[in-house]
Amino acid sequence: MPVPETVLVKEKAFAKKKIPIAHKQTRRQQQYFFITAGILFVICFMQIDLSFTQFQAGMARIPSVLEMMMQLSFAELPELASEMVVSLVTAFLSLVLSILFAVVLSFLAARNTTPNKYFGMLLRFLFMIIRAIPATVWVLIAVASIGFGTMAGVLGLIFPTLSYLVKSFSAQIEEVGQETIEALQSVGATWWHIVFRGLIPTLLTSFLAITAFRFEMNVAESVILGMVGAGGIGLLIQGYISFYDFSSLSLGIIMVFITMFTLEFMTNQIRRRMSH
Amino acid sequence: GCGTSSSSGSAKQSKFVIAYLPQETDEQMQKTYSNFEKELSEKIGMDVEAYQANSYNAAIEAMKNNKADMAMFGPFSYIVAEERAGAELIANLSNPALEGQAPSVIVVPKDSTIQSLADLKGKTIGFADPVSTTGHLLPKSTIVKELNMDVEELESKFFKSVQFAGGHDKALIGVVRGQYDAAGVSAMIPAMLEEKGVIEKDSYRVIAESEPIPVGAPFAVRGGLDQETKDKITEFLLSYDDSNYFKAILGTEDAKFVEANDSDYDELRDIAEMLNLSPEQLLEN
Amino acid sequence: MMNSILKVTNLVKRYNGGTLALKDINLEVKKGEFIAVIGPSGAGKSTLLRSINRLIEPTEGSIEFLDQRIEKANKSELRKIRSKMGMIFQHYNLIYRSSVLENVLHGRLGYMGSVAGVFNRYKEEDKQEAIMLLEKVGLEAEIYKRADELSGGQKQRVGVCRALAQNPELILADEPIASLDPKSSAVVMDAIYKNCKEQGIACLVNLHQVDVAKRYATRIVAVKAGTIVFDGQASELTEEMIEYLYEGKEQEMYESAN
Amino acid sequence: MMNSILKVTNLVKRYNGGTLALKDINLEVKKGEFIAVIGPSGAGKSTLLRSINRLIEPTEGSIEFLDQRIEKANKSELRKIRSKMGMIFQHYNLIYRSSVLENVLHGRLGYMGSVAGVFNRYKEEDKQEAIMLLEKVGLEAEIYKRADELSGGQKQRVGVCRALAQNPELILADEPIASLDPKSSAVVMDAIYKNCKEQGIACLVNLHQVDVAKRYATRIVAVKAGTIVFDGQASELTEEMIEYLYEGKEQEMYESAN
Amino acid sequence: MSARNKPSMNAVEMRRMKASLSVIFFALLILFSIWFVEMDIFELIQSMPIFFHFLFTDFFPPNISDLDTYIGPVVDTLIFAVVTTSLSSLLGIVIGFCMAHNTTPHPAVRIFFRGIIAFLRNIPFLVWASILVVIFGVGTMPGLFALVLFGTSFLARVYAESIEELNKEGVEALDACGASYLQKIKHGIMPQFLPSFYSWTLFMFEINIRASAILGLVGAGGMGSILKQTMDLFQYGKTSTIIAIMVILILMVEYVTNRVRERLI
Ligand SMILES: Nc1ncnc2c1ncn2[C@@H]1O[C@H](COP(=O)(O)OP(=O)(O)OP(=O)(O)O)[C@@H](O)[C@H]1O
Ligand SMILES: Nc1ncnc2c1ncn2[C@@H]1O[C@H](COP(=O)(O)OP(=O)(O)OP(=O)(O)O)[C@@H](O)[C@H]1O
Ligand SMILES: [Mg+2]
Ligand SMILES: [Mg+2]
Secondary structure, three states: OOOOHHHHHHHHHHHHOOOOOOOHHHHHHHHHHHHHHHHHHHHHHHHOOOOHHHHHHHHHHHHHHHHHHHOOOOOOHHHHHHHHHHHHHHHHHHHHHHHHHHHHHHHHHOOOOOOOHHHHHHHHHHHHHHHHOOHHHHHHHHHHHHOOOHHHHHHHHHHHHHHHHHHHHHHHHHHHOHHHHHHHHOOOOOHHHHHHHHHHHHHHHHHHHHHHHHHHHHHHHHHHHHHHHHOOHHHHHHHHHHOOOHHHHHHHHHHHHHHHHHHHHHHHHHHHHHHO | OOOOOOOOOOOOOOEEEEEEOOOOOOOOOOOOOHHHHHHHHHHHOOEEEEEEOOOHHHHHHHHHOOOOOEEEOOHHHHHHHHHHHOOEEEEEEEOHHHOOOOOEEEEEEOOOOOOOHHHHOOOEEEEOOOOOHHHHHHHHHHHHHHHOOOHHHHHHHHOOEEEEOOOHHHHHHHHHOOOOOEEEEEOOHHHHHHHHOOOOOOOEEEEEEOOOOOOOEEEEEOOOOOHHHHHHHHHHHHOOOOHHHHHHHHOOOOOEEEOOOHHHHHHHHHHHHHOOOOHHHHHOO | OOOEEEEEEEEEEEOOOOOEEEEEEEEEEEOOOEEEEEOOOOOOHHHHHHHHOOOOOOOEEEEEEOOEEHHHOOHHHHHHHHHOEEEEOOOOOOOOOOEHHHHHHHHHHHHOOHHHHHOOOOOHHHHHHHHHHHHHOOOHHHOOOEHHHOOHHHHHHHHHHHHHHOOOOEEEEEOOOOOOOHHHHHHHHHHHHHHHHHHOOEEEEEOOOHHHHHHHOOEEEEEEOOEEEEEEOHHHOOHHHHHHHHOOHHHHHHHHHO | OOOEEEEEEEEEEEOOOOOEEEEEEEEEEEOOOEEEEEOOOOOOHHHHHHHHOOOOOOOEEEEEEOOEEHHHOOHHHHHHHHHOEEEEOOOOOOOOOOEHHHHHHHHHHHHOOOOOOOOOOOOHHHHHHHHHHHHHOOOHHHOOOEHHHOOHHHHHHHHHHHHHHOOOOEEEEEOOOOOOOHHHHHHHHHHHHHHHHHHOOEEEEEOOOHHHHHHHOOEEEEEEOOEEEEEEOHHHOOHHHHHHHHOOHHHHHHHHHO | OOHHHHHHHHHHHHHHHHHHHHHHHHHHHHHHHHHHOOOOHHHHHHHHHHHHHHHHHHOOOOOOOOHHHHHHHHHHHHHHHHHHHHHHHHHHHHHHHHHOOOOOOOHHHHHHHHHHHHHHHHOOHHHHHHHHHHHHOOOHHHHHHHHHHHHHHHHHHHHHHHHHHOOHHHHHHHHHOOOOHHHHHHHHHHHHHHHHHHHHHHHHHHHHHHOOHHHHHOOOOOHHHHHHHHHHOOOHHHHHHHHHHHHHHHHHHHHHHHHHHHHHO
16 A cells, blocks of 8 residues: 555654653543652651551451450340341431432532522532531431430431432432433423423432432441430440440441341342342 | 420420430440339329430530430539539439549559659650540649649640540550550559450559549439429439449449539539639630 | 414524534424435534524524514423424433333423423323324334333334424424434334324424435425525435535545545 | 355354354355345344354354364463454444554554553554554544544544454454444445455454445345345345345334334 | 233333332331331421521531641641542552452452451441550551541442443453453553542542541541540530531542543543
């Protein structure tokens, strides 16, 4: 084949220099990210003092700690089981209540479905603040205002749950893109039609997946919340820890683990069934 | 259960809520004891619900909002509750075995060169928690008194740094594992951790003890409660002698309720003031 | 003028980025006309169609539809106008997790109140009508399937039915067969054409395939770089015109590849 | 037999679900042949192509390529065999976040040590070769663009270059133009055809468009329901044959729609 | 309607029945939960004024008198967040590749790591923190390990999920070119995976800032400790200052995340 002259000229140039192959911008950004991360890591790592002897001594202590953890006593089983139920219920109820609000709020907050640009922005900012407030603060306020008991845990969990759901839901809504919305706009549908007839059916699976994921997180969180006074298994576990009651602690850990594992398995099943 | 109705005092309330705050001297977890609740319920003619509260400020806030009617506090949390929530002391649950014993100790590692409090100069000290009576207030006041320094000087000049470990056990572990040069903790803790095998036997040494304070676990009620109920409860508590209850609540059968007076806590208030932790100072903002 | 249903006058569209996608477009559509819009990629065909039902806000000019000014309509007027204009999309834009029938019934939403539409209260005669439409395009066996279970050609026929369910005066179709294989394309184009003819619906259809455009359209509009460069009968569209229409970037690439 | 490069004997493919996608296929490809495989949707065209380079494991039968038995090859032998067989996909299957040049260079991976390829050490002459290929298909201006910035036709030309970069003896193309508009289709088919001819590469290309198949192929293989029902020159492919080949489900739909 | 529709109608009815059954099941579950927690809507509504009164009078206005003393803990938190995010993303990516079914070297490896990660993730964090304290003492080291454990278990999972979601077509093409396992990872998976890698890693950074409470649990300081301290001392105004600082930090991370996404995806 006839080789164009330009190619021949270039070929000579190639001989001297290595030919770059990557997409420049992508590569540069990649380099920025990793170099920045690397430098930050090195600087920060030098700031924290870690002693190797402490590490060594700790590693040497692991067998004996494991040995302590190996003890198992079933004395506390009934109590652990009933408090586990409390934690599960707390997680479940706060999730259910959050979903009710989250579905509407996320459509108001998502960039492509918000009725008003500034209102959406305000809503997103508000939820970011709510997200920044730790669950412990919410529980404190909840206990203080409605008193002790599971309901306080539910109320305290609603806020972090709601803000998480709104964030994830609206990200999903923004991702479905314009196509679905346009289809219904073009038949003269209202905002409500678009949301309920178009977007919710389309997004149902991903909403459910997010919800399932969040349920796991909520159970984990409600376990921790027990530790700040909202009842549930966390309260017991906290007690075992502070009195180094290893045999009951191990049982508690096993119980939480089995519950969480079962939940993860179940939500995966649901997700798989929904997604086809 | 969501506490009592929010209308204060005067309205007829049908539910009586007790909150138990964790005690620093316990050796085991509190358990609520239903017999106690039943008997109290008969006495005052209201349903009684009891909760373990893990967070002491939540309990105090709940009492402030009429969501808790009685609570078993720790000494420091009581004086704060008195200021913040208008809690009224009605009895002390005291453990005779502990009477006259030092409530807190200051410990150093076994082979440390530190022999006295004065040797702590330029060292790192760990406490349990800023609001802990025996894990912060008492040991720190001991140091202040012994060295005759004011707190600011102590914190900024004398020590290299003052740390809060987040618990008596952690403060002690911090000493034994070498992160702190010394720690002030409840006197009960070292023996317990030794017994549980968390720290090695004889791995620490006590260099100072704080003076006993004449207080137990204060039981206080919400100020807005009507006088009749308050009296009934006081009467009920002082005559209560079910050892199972004491075992459940404090882990020892030998405890008993004794009459208490708010002025018993003045000494602690002085200490708190000295350490800039008096309730008035805390609550001004 | 009597039976003109759509009149686009001096339409200009400038995108936010600054692209001048449409420059002074004038177009009149009469009742029952079947118009193919052709032109190279990026000419502004989609922009033109979407400006007509205001999925895109026109920058300047007026669009008159059944004596109403679309570009001036408020929200609820716009809804009413849109309910009289069906749209068929290149990527079907169905709600894939809803049934075929539901998708067709969406065409009726514009005639319903917000609340009725949300709670599934379609009228029985609407449902019958929708089923009849589906039978007409050969989808009677798929009525209760979920839309994502269909093949491309079937999906597009559902899209056609949805547009027809609106009882529109005008159908806008943006490259309805671009994602389909030749056989399905024929089925879909036939379905659009036949139904528009039967019911006297005007149709404005963007097409890439000039041969298809010539086969169906009563009138062809050729757009290039935001301007109408040809507007006339299929028979009047000369080879030179087509040549001129499509020459440009792709063409250059084509030549350099040979 | 001398210049036969691929020999498929009694090939059977049964999918896990039980679908018998290929029943006893026999096919021989000679050096430099340009063979179009046509047939209705679901006939087994893709399965046939993918069995040849074992992207799908054949169930029975033998596949001989340059005197090697593909179905018996172990992992590293298979790598070597595959490096001599280019593949072009309907959906281009590019790595969209890599540059065009990188995508073409991927064709060289089969010739590199498995570690060398990890650290980006393409040889300079490979790079030059890749750039030359890209220039040949008119993409010299796009070399350093990211693959997702290209139009469909451009993407497919990158796919063609990747296959050519392998210096293959055989190119397998699975509906390379099904996702393209007519103009891009022509550019891509030309690019495949010209390069195969010039370099004597044999090519097996699945096509939906019978007219395109007839235009390019030296030989046409028609597959229906997993069996080869026609194998001969383009001129021998009668209208009846085509009719017979495509009759079936889609056809029924087409008729019921009319 | 014609008879032909009958079977599909049944399928629809089946689907409907299943749907209504699960709705009933969930309704029962909700009713049970409401009964279990003794939810009293009336009381809940009555409590709302207290709730908001508490939130808006006690926490406002933020008290910034001790702002200078927060600098140290904020810097500590950031330092910890950087170090632990880096370490856990490093560990997470290796484990994530082993866990994703399309990149795992062997199914057994995949199951092994899935098990380990599930175990790490599902045990309450306080438990890990306490065990680490017993092992290493208090302060930096247990704090670091606690956050790395937490981060790794989170990241390994989400990385694996993102890897599994990548489009297979490109990788299939590399297969057809005769690429080896490592080559496929480097040239096929990595370029596609990087965008989700960036956003998850930055999200982890944000979580680590908020999770600095864990540090307080093991006596390693950080913003979490001040948060707890100010709350314990009823200095809610200072608590909200800390929260405001956290909001600002999170906003910054989110800004960076968005910028990175915009440019990279
Ligand atoms: N949302 C948008 N923002 C900015 N510019 C746009 C937008 N949509 C389209 N354009 C630009 O407007 C011009 C016309 O685009 P349009 O989509 O109308 O062309 P088209 O004729 O439909 O092309 P195709 O045949 O490729 O669909 C193009 O230059 C395009 O880049
Ligand atoms: N992964 C798979 N598992 C099970 N069955 C499959 C799989 N892939 C294809 N099939 C079935 O094998 C048969 C042949 O499919 P194949 O994709 O080879 O057809 P094709 O001729 O390429 O069709 P098209 O023109 O639509 O691409 C079909 O019945 C199809 O449903
Ligand atoms: Mg277009
Ligand atoms: Mg195929």
